[in-house]
Amino acid sequence: MDKNNYNKGNSPIQPADHVGFSSSVNSTPSDSYRNAGSFCGTPGFASGPMNIPPRTPQSVRDEIRRTRHKMELPLYFLLIILGLIAVAVIFFRETQGEGILVELRTAIEEVLTEGVSGLDGTELSAVVGMMILILSLILGVGSLIALFVLMLVQLYQLYADQMSYSIRVSERNFPEIYAKVKEYTWLLHLRKEPEVYVQQMNGQLNAFSAWVPGKTFIQLNAEIVDLAYMEHKDFDPIYFVMAHEMGHIYLHHVQIYYTIWAVLVNFIPLLGTNILLPALSRSREYSADRVAQALTGGVGQEDCMMLLAAGRHAYKYIDTREYLRNITANHNFIERFARWCTNLVASHPITPFRVRAILDPDKKSGRLL
Ligand SMILES: [Zn+2]
Numbered sequence: 001m002d003k004n005n006y007n008k009g010n011s012p013i014q015p016a017d018h019v020g021f022s023s024s025v026n027s028t029p030s031d032s033y034r035n036a037g038s039f040c041g042t043p044g045f046a047s048g049p050m051n052i053p054p055r056t057p058q059s060v061r062d063e064i065r066r067t068r069h070k071m072e073l074p075l076y077f078l079l080i081i082l083g084l085i086a087v088a089v090i091f092f093r094e095t096q097g098e099g100i101l102v103e104l105r106t107a108i109e110e111v112l113t114e115g116v117s118g119l120d121g122t123e124l125s126a127v128v129g130m131m132i133l134i135l136s137l138i139l140g141v142g143s144l145i146a147l148f149v150l151m152l153v154q155l156y157q158l159y160a161d162q163m164s165y166s167i168r169v170s171e172r173n174f175p176e177i178y179a180k181v182k183e184y185t186w187l188l189h190l191r192k193e194p195e196v197y198v199q200q201m202n203g204q205l206n207a208f209s210a211w212v213p214g215k216t217f218i219q220l221n222a223e224i225v226d227l228a229y230m231e232h233k234d235f236d237p238i239y240f241v242m243a244h245e246m247g248h249i250y251l252h253h254v255q256i257y258y259t260i261w262a263v264l265v266n267f268i269p270l271l272g273t274n275i276l277l278p279a280l281s282r283s284r285e286y287s288a289d290r291v292a293q294a295l296t297g298g299v300g301q302e303d304c305m306m307l308l309a310a311g312r313h314a315y316k317y318i319d320t321r322e323y324l325r326n327i328t329a330n331h332n333f334i335e336r337f338a339r340w341c342t343n344l345v346a347s348h349p350i351t352p353f354r355v356r357a358i359l360d361p362d363k364k365s366g367r368l369l
């Protein structure tokens with residue numbers, strides 16, 4: 001969750017963004033998650049100072065069902081519909097000779113006019129129109145296939161990066177984190193646990209989840225994992241980050257069949273790419289935070305947010321309520337508008353909005369605008 005990645009970056013297949021964490025499953029049913037209970041010790045019973053009610057796969061699913069951001073699905077379907085309309089308009093313009101194919105059409109007509117006898121003008125126009133239609137369909141379908149392949153290439157690049165430069169979380173390496181991966185997989189009833197990798201990223205605090213055919217994976221930047229093993233010996237924020245990423249996986253934010261539709265947004269310049277897509281992304285972040293809350297019982301959530309703002313050393317010393325008070329105090333209209341604009345184009349809700357949503361006892365949908 002490098003703050004830049006975390007707060008900006010609107011590519012629909014960017015690592016799911018997809019806490020400042022990002023989000024891109026399939027699998028064969030595995031018994032591993034069913035055994036996670038014994039592996040994790042006491043799944044359903046959180047440890048730590050907070051009094052966390054027992055969690056079960058059913059209770060987690062019930063909680064998630066109630067707390068997905070109310071605008072996530074409407075925005076997703078709106079984007080798809082607008083994207084399809086935009087593609088249809090482009091297609092119509094091409095077939096009507098108003099687009100780049102007009103020259104091709106003219107050239108074909110000229111050739112046919114010279115080379116084909118026995119056709120009157122109307123018949124000729126119909127033939128050429130049909131040819132242009134077929135050509136446009138081929139070009140359109142071809143473009144979608146090319147887009148799909150390009151997305152796959154990018155996803156495999158991300159996965160290759162894990163295989164090349166990361167350490168995979170396992171029973172021997174980062175066993176505490178591995179135990180949580182299994183516990184969350186069990187609680188979310190995922191068919192296959194995601195592969196989790198740790199990679200040092202030169203100081204960037206970030207994490208993301210992604211997908212390649214047959215598996216999902218999560219990268220935790222080593223700078224976050226340091227929290228658990230260095231200064232503060234603090235695992236809870238890491239668990240919350242990981243739970244957030246698993247939320248993206250659970251909600252299908254990273255799978256290509258979800259993200260490829262979001263690519264249609266590129267056919268809607270400005271409104272789609274700069275406004276609607278970031279809004280969809282922010283709603284997904286709120287949803288993933290709710291999943292993280294359901295999985296962790298909220299343990300580590302405030303530290304996680306303060307980690308984003310204050311970094312991995314000072315976050316332990318921030319008073320969250322005081323932080324929120326100062327964020328809203330003594331700002332005039334123009335200043336507040338400037339901040340509103342910052343949030344408007346951000347892929348993640350600005351931190352105060354996100355903190356407020358996390359602390360909301362009613363777990364209402366977070367503020368999008
Ligand atoms: Zn996220």
